[in-house]
Amino acid sequence: MVCLYFEKNRIVNRYVTYRRKGKPLQTPETAKPRETLHHQRSRETREVILQAAIGCLDEYGYSETTFAKVQTAADVSRGAITHHFPTKQALVAETARLLLENVMRPFERRQANPRTEAEPVHDLIMHSWKRMVASREGRAFVEILVACRTDRVLQDMLRDGLTEFDRRSGASITRLYDGHGPDADDAALLWAIFRSFCRGLIIHQQFVSSPDDIHRLLARFAQIMEKELFVRDPPASENPRT
Amino acid sequence: MVCLYFEKNRIVNRYVTYRRKGKPLQTPETAKPRETLHHQRSRETREVILQAAIGCLDEYGYSETTFAKVQTAADVSRGAITHHFPTKQALVAETARLLLENVMRPFERRQANPRTEAEPVHDLIMHSWKRMVASREGRAFVEILVACRTDRVLQDMLRDGLTEFDRRSGASITRLYDGHGPDADDAALLWAIFRSFCRGLIIHQQFVSSPDDIHRLLARFAQIMEKELFVRDPPASENPRT
């Protein structure tokens, strides 16, 4: 026997003490013309939230990355998060975009400065693993990718960005390295193989007894790659001075 | 203004029609001695649930694989599931064990019949990808592995089984193939690299434009492996007759 009396939709908000967290946001010495304080603060909060999301994704995985946990990690209010990212997928998609951007930056920088030397293949592999993959960011990214497989909404948000990333990433490698395979874009192919291997390795990592096991796998892979991938000899063609 | 009248903790179970689904379970012609009908039915239900779990993991991913969905997919009652698997982690862990067993079976069979020929490396790679990885089972397994990274309970349930699988899997390969690398167990190392690559490829798969792109990656990888991995020449040593 259940008897409910609800005043549905008539509950009025009670008194609440609102407090704005953080400093009162003094106007900085050089306030850029159209960069208002609103914009600036908004961007800062956004950044804090995204960094917290990366941490949560790494630590808890996609499904356990909740608004509540991000809120705690970022030390912002619930409203701040939902203001910037209306849904969970939007938050994660933006996180992914940030991660991709960070990964691409070094490549683009090298491209802008064409006289920098390409690393030896072995170093390239080892550095890429350490910087891009075996890190908070790399693990968070794998979580996002895996979530995409079964979350249609998230997948639709990210598909274009990711294929674009694949393309640019492959192009950057092809500019500096050359492969032994038949196709002209063999370096890009090898690079895609390397990335897949890395992502699988992240998943595998937790079950090896010692970190050395991972290093052995990686070293062996690098050894193989050294036979297939080469630093492109002639940096000529375009910009041939010096 | 809220007014609740609950008969808390005094709600007595009402009349319920219990219906046992499935056939009335006639005694089969050859009832094994200690294999009672109870055991048989129990195993059947268990199998149905596990298969449904595999399907859900593939289709929805780990976190969206709920008791409710498994229940629907298996067409069993909620009670049946919780009876066999008290927690979600237990269900998934058992699913993982089943998957590992299925993957190992062909290897063990070959081991039991030592005169079967080893496949060429290229075929080994292609077959393994198709059978073990690019399938409902393979995708479900990747979901489980990824979930393990951040789910401590699940991880503890599976760690031993997975390291054991790695060991046996590597040993099986080493028995049939030999690697070019310095170490004696180089074939096992290469095989571990292949598996990580495959898992990464599953994640990558969703973002390629055509299935052909995956095939190119795989073919290139197989081509590389053909230079590193060889069918072991002498099938002698043990069992040297014929």
Added chain:
DNA sequence: AATATTGCAGACCGTATGGTCTGTTTGTAT
């Protein structure tokens, strides 16, 4: 035939989660 056990059926519950909504404060435009 009587009793015990196994294998299941499904109601129930506390909790957490994604999302919405209203209110407030701070900065901006007029």
Added chain:
DNA sequence: ATACAAACAGACCATACGGTCTGCAATATT
């Protein structure tokens, strides 16, 4: 000075999930 908009702050809610519990029918045992 005043009106307006942006950027939060946090209460609120429907829903669904994992897990527990009681009940019952089919087998098994004695």
